[in-house]
Amino acid sequence: MTDADPVRLYRAVRLIRRFEERAIELVRSGHVVGGIHPYLGQEGIAAGVCAALRADDVVAGTHRGHGHVLAKGADPARMMAELCGRVTGLNAGRGGSMHAADFAVGVLGANAIVGASGAIVTGAVWARRRRGDDIVGVSFFGDGAVNEGMLLEAFNLAALWRVPVLFVCENNGYATTMPVAGAVAGSIPGRAAAFGIPAAVVDGQDPEAVRDAASAAIDRMRACGGPELIEARTYRFDAHHTFEHAVRLDYRPPDEVTRGRSRDPVDIQGARLPVEARAGVDAEVEEVLTRAVEFALASAEPDPADALAHLYASGLTARTGGG
Amino acid sequence: MPRLSYRRALTRALADELARDESVFLLGEDIRVAASNVTAGLAKRFGPDRVRDTPLSEQAFTSFATGAALAGMRPVVEFQIPSLLFLVFEQIVNHAHKFPLMTGGQCAVPVTYLVPGSGSRAGWAGQHSDHPYSLFAHVGVTTVVPATPADAYGLLVSAVRCDDPVVVFAPAGALDVRADVDLAALAPVPLGRARVHRPGDDVTVVAVGHLVHDALAVAEELTDQVSVEVFDPRTLYPFDWDALAESLRRTGRLVVVDDANRSCGIAGEIIATMVERVRLVAPPRRVTRPDGAVLPFAPALDRAVQPSREQLRAAIGHVMKEG
Ligand SMILES: Cc1ncc(C[n+]2csc(CCOP(=O)(O)OP(=O)(O)O)c2C)c(N)n1
Numbered sequence: 001m002t003d004a005d006p007v008r009l010y011r012a013v014r015l016i017r018r019f020e021e022r023a024i025e026l027v028r029s030g031h032v033v034g035g036i037h038p039y040l041g042q043e044g045i046a047a048g049v050c051a052a053l054r055a056d057d058v059v060a061g062t063h064r065g066h067g068h069v070l071a072k073g074a075d076p077a078r079m080m081a082e083l084c085g086r087v088t089g090l091n092a093g094r095g096g097s098m099h100a101a102d103f104a105v106g107v108l109g110a111n112a113i114v115g116a117s118g119a120i121v122t123g124a125v126w127a128r129r130r131r132g133d134d135i136v137g138v139s140f141f142g143d144g145a146v147n148e149g150m151l152l153e154a155f156n157l158a159a160l161w162r163v164p165v166l167f168v169c170e171n172n173g174y175a176t177t178m179p180v181a182g183a184v185a186g187s188i189p190g191r192a193a194a195f196g197i198p199a200a201v202v203d204g205q206d207p208e209a210v211r212d213a214a215s216a217a218i219d220r221m222r223a224c225g226g227p228e229l230i231e232a233r234t235y236r237f238d239a240h241h242t243f244e245h246a247v248r249l250d251y252r253p254p255d256e257v258t259r260g261r262s263r264d265p266v267d268i269q270g271a272r273l274p275v276e277a278r279a280g281v282d283a284e285v286e287e288v289l290t291r292a293v294e295f296a297l298a299s300a301e302p303d304p305a306d307a308l309a310h311l312y313a314s315g316l317t318a319r320t321g322g323g
Numbered sequence: 324m325p326r327l328s329y330r331r332a333l334t335r336a337l338a339d340e341l342a343r344d345e346s347v348f349l350l351g352e353d354i355r356v357a358a359s360n361v362t363a364g365l366a367k368r369f370g371p372d373r374v375r376d377t378p379l380s381e382q383a384f385t386s387f388a389t390g391a392a393l394a395g396m397r398p399v400v401e402f403q404i405p406s407l408l409f410l411v412f413e414q415i416v417n418h419a420h421k422f423p424l425m426t427g428g429q430c431a432v433p434v435t436y437l438v439p440g441s442g443s444r445a446g447w448a449g450q451h452s453d454h455p456y457s458l459f460a461h462v463g464v465t466t467v468v469p470a471t472p473a474d475a476y477g478l479l480v481s482a483v484r485c486d487d488p489v490v491v492f493a494p495a496g497a498l499d500v501r502a503d504v505d506l507a508a509l510a511p512v513p514l515g516r517a518r519v520h521r522p523g524d525d526v527t528v529v530a531v532g533h534l535v536h537d538a539l540a541v542a543e544e545l546t547d548q549v550s551v552e553v554f555d556p557r558t559l560y561p562f563d564w565d566a567l568a569e570s571l572r573r574t575g576r577l578v579v580v581d582d583a584n585r586s587c588g589i590a591g592e593i594i595a596t597m598v599e600r601v602r603l604v605a606p607p608r609r610v611t612r613p614d615g616a617v618l619p620f621a622p623a624l625d626r627a628v629q630p631s632r633e634q635l636r637a638a639i640g641h642v643m644k645e646g
Contacts, residue, residue, distance in 0.1 A: 058394075092427030099425040108393055109426060113417055119383040120418065123390025123398075130372070131395070150414075153383030160378065310424045311463070313431030313486035316515075316561055318463060 003051040007277055009207050010269045012047035014285045016067045017266050019076055022289050023066070023083055023097075027242045031297060032083045036097045039067040041205075041237035044265030045170050046071035048210025049138055049230075052218050058106040058124055059138040060117035063098045064170075064236075065110025068140050073105040077292040086299035093302045094310060114175075115141060115148030122158045122165050122227075129163070129225075136164040136221050144175025146191050147183060155227070159195040164221035166214065167192070167229040170204065172236040173260075177251040192229035204232030205263040208272070235260030327504040329497050332472040333361045333439065335509070336479035337399065341369050344397065347483060348373045350384055351401030359403060361439045361493075381407050385414040385436075389422070392432045397483055400434060405441040405492070406453050416462045419488040431486040437479070441468075441492040442533070442582055443618055443625055452618035452625070454582050456492050456531075457589045460560035465489040465514060467558050470535035472502045474557055477512030485514060494582070496533030517563035519570065523552035526576040526642055529567065529593055530555060534580045534630060541635050549643055559589050567593070568600050575604035576642040580630050585611040605646025608638040 003009070020040050026032040039046070046067035050059070053072070061068035069079060074090060082089030083097050090102050101109035108124060111117045117139040125137035145151050146169060158165045169188050173180055189199035198220075202213040210232055217228040237260065239245055270278045308318055327335075340347045349362060355376045357363040366374040377384040381402070388398035402408060408415075419432045443452040459466040465487055469475040475493060482489035520535060521542055528551055530538035535555045542551035554570055556562055571577055577597055581590040590609035597607065610630040618625050 090427070091425060091429070094427040095425045101426040101429055103393075103426070103429045108390070109422070111418075113413070116386065116418060119386035119414075120390035120393070122383075123387035123392075124394040125390075126387070127391035127394035127396045150382040150386065153378075153380035154387070156378060156380060157383050157387060308424070310426075310428035313423045313428075313433070314465075316465070316487065 006208070006269065006272045007281060009047055009051055009211060010273055010278065011281045011285065012051065012071050013043040013207055013266050013269050014281055015076065015288065016043040016046060016070050018285050018289050019066060019070060019080070022293055023080065024242060026084065026293070032097070033085055034096065035242035036066070036083065037064040037241050038238045039064050041260065041264070042170055042172060042234045043067055044207035044210050044269070045168065045204045045232045045234060046140070048207045049166070049168055049214040051211045052215035053138065054135070056106060056133065057135050057137060058108055058121060059140065060108040060121045061110045061140040062114070062117065062142060063110065063112045064142070065098065065100060069100045069102060069107050069110060072107045074100070074102040074107055076288055077295040080292040080296040081299045084296045084299070085301065086296060087302045088295070088299040115145035115151035117141060118151045118154030118165070118167060119157065122154050122163050125165055126161060126163045134222055136166065136218055138166045138168055140168045140170060142175060143169060143171040143173070143180050143184065143188065144178070145169070146188055152191065155192065155195045155197060158227040159197050162225035163227060164225050165227045166217055166221065167197070167227060169229065169231045170234055171231055172234045174236065174240070174251070176240045177249055188231040189229065197227050197229050199229040199231065201231045201233065204234030205265050205268060207265055207269045235263070237261050324503040324505055326501045327472045327506065329472045329475045329493070329500045330360055330439070332476040333437070333479055333493060334363055334365070336476045337362065338365060338368065340480060340483045341365065341373060346395060347397045347399065348375060349399045349401065350375050350377055350388055352377055352379060352403050354401050359401065359439045361401065361437070381410045382414055385411040386418060388434045389414065389419045389432055392434050393422070393430050397433045398435070399437055399483060401437045401439065404451050405438050405455060406450055408436070408438065408455050412458065415464060415488060415490070420462060420464050432488050433486045434488045435482045436488070436490045437493070438491065439493040440495045440498065442494045442496055443629060444495040445622060445625070446620070448620040449617045454492065454494070456490070456559055457583055457587065459490045460589055460592070461587070463560060465558070466492070466560040467514065468492045468494065468532040469557060470497055470532055470555050472500060473504055473509060474512055474518070476509045478514065478557060480511045481514050484511065489514070492532065494532040497536070500536065512557065515558045515561040515563055517566040518555045518557055519552060520555055521551070521553040523550040523574065525550045525574055526578060526639055527552045527554050527567070527570045527574045528635070528639065529577070529579045531559065531581045531589065534582055537632050537635065538580060541632050541639070545636070545639065549639060551639065564596055564600070567597060571597055571601045571603065576646065577603060577607035578635065578638045578642055579607070579609040580635050581609065581611050582630055583612060584616050585609070585614045605642040608641055610634045610638050
């Protein structure tokens with residue numbers, strides 16, 4: 001089902017890039033409460049992997065999850081409304097940046113607990129496969145997550161039970177401020193090798209390279225089951241979180257940042273398009289995001305009386321806290 | 324009438340639900356051969372795919388169940404030891420419980436967590452003897468502690484059918500209880516509905532789980548002196564507050580007996596809620612494990628930490644004397 005169209009891949013990275021930039025503006029103006037973990041610089045991974053997926057495949061991401069949700073096909077306007085805590089948001093204003101989910105397009109949710117998505121996606125794909133769907137799943141996580149025991153337990157379950165989950169490690173070099181070299185003994189593909197899971201390392205700044213690697217892995221997974229792992233080497237252009245500017249953390253050498261930013265997935269993919277085609281996509285994306293911001297800001301805030309709506313799927317209501 | 328043991332009632336409930344609903348499956352350690360004896364015969368009848376042995380990976384298989392539930396299944400996860408719930412508290416509380424609200428109602432997570440042998444079993448000592456139901460009631464996960472075989476059957480069936488996560492604690496002290504049961508009359512017991520085992524006029528004793536049988540024995544001993552009502556909440560969250568208030572409006576006196584630690588336990592919550600709602604004629608009392616208790620190994624020490632019939636008799640004496 002791989003989408004080989006370079007224009008569409010460019011549209012995806014450009015959409016994520018501009019979504020993040022507009023979201024950061026809304027953080028600065030106070031419309032997005034609490035800030036975000038920007039995905040700037042890593043767009044090629046979500047875009048490349050999701051280009052290799054079918055609509056009914058499932059994904060789950062991380063605290064840095066906007067790219068995964070958008071690349072899988074969620075509506076940018078509803079996503080922006082979610083960041084602004086509005087009723088029209090994907091999660092009706094109950095989730096925000098770190099929990100954005102859209103089950104209708106197979107997004108089981110951004111997940112704010114590092115390493116949490118691996119086991120959840122494994123269970124979801126296993127269950128759907130048992131019902132006869134030949135879907136696959138993707139669990140996105142950072143380099144920090146490879147030191148979380150539960151993720152490694154999930155590798156074991158997926159490998160043992162032949163569940164086709166693509167584990168995508170977005171190695172941006174840091175877990176908050178902790179460099180990979182100070183945290184990861186052995187290697188990231190080595191983690192997979194321990195469980196007999198095939199692993200590949202790919203240039204995460206090149207959307208087509210990511211797509212091709214994901215596509216090859218997914219074809220194998222769909223045919224014979226069993227997980228695979230991709231370590232996508234990337235660089236986070238901006239701070240860990242938009243709060244970081246306020247506290248001025250000092251952990252990345254300036255020349256490293258300059259070097260990292262020089263390989264921009266948006267430019268790398270953009271250069272593959274004729275100039276007019278690129279300009280056309282840029283204009284189209286701009287339009288989409290202008291409408292998204294307008295939609296978000298014009299949307300109603302949720303009714304405080306409904307603060308605990310959806311707490312129980314069974315219809316149970318919770319006792320109130322007051323008086 | 325046939326005698327049915329509490330343990331076999333659990334087996335029967337699982338068998339009936341597996342037979343009734345294809346989306347139900349069991350997951351746990353050594354459940355195929357029924358090491359806990361609760362799943363006896365089920366693998367033979369339903370196959371290893373629906374009675375699924377897991378590696379020792381509690382965190383991953385707990386979240387795997389969450390993922391399977393998100394994909395439309397109704398997993399039942401058996402835990403061999405109550406303290407394993409400490410290991411998977413994060414997976415239950417932070418994921419299974421929170422998903423429906425955080426996604427704005429896009430999903431349900433109907434997982435049952437079954438803990439056969441909760442509380443003290445002779446000789447199992449410090450790391451195998453906890454009874455952590457209050458933790459789940461605190462976070463608002465539906466929490467069930469059946470006392471009798473018929474209730475064990477009926478509450479487990481309701482837990483499996485509930486659209487929310489439910490933890491079912493089967494106290495070790497109740498597993499060998501047998502009762503005359505009309506098998507044809509076994510039926511689901513609604514969650515959140517209490518049961519008065521023995522009506523009385525002077526004092527209401529709220530007893531949790533296996534302590535219902537101790538409370539009934541004490542009430543019987545005291546027949547000539549005090550008329551004791553024995554109230555079994557059956558579900559600790561949601562709690563049947565109306566039924567308890569109704570009982571206390573008649574008796575005016577309250578004693579709670581609960582085999583869990585004193586601070587922040589369910590006994591404290593029961594007393595606080597009733598003091599808010601009902602005018603009692605005497606200060607209420609609770610009989611619990613001590614604060615911060617760790618069950619010591621030697622049998623006499625283990626017993627010294629658990630609530631005893633003597634303590635219950637003394638507490639009843641106090642509330643009778645004080646008002
Ligand atoms: C289990 C867990 N531990 C710690 C945190 C706090 N935390 C949030 S993001 C983060 C860094 C994660 O680094 P990495 O996995 O490399 O992803 P990245 O932020 O680089 O995308 C930490 C420590 C958390 N959310 N969950």
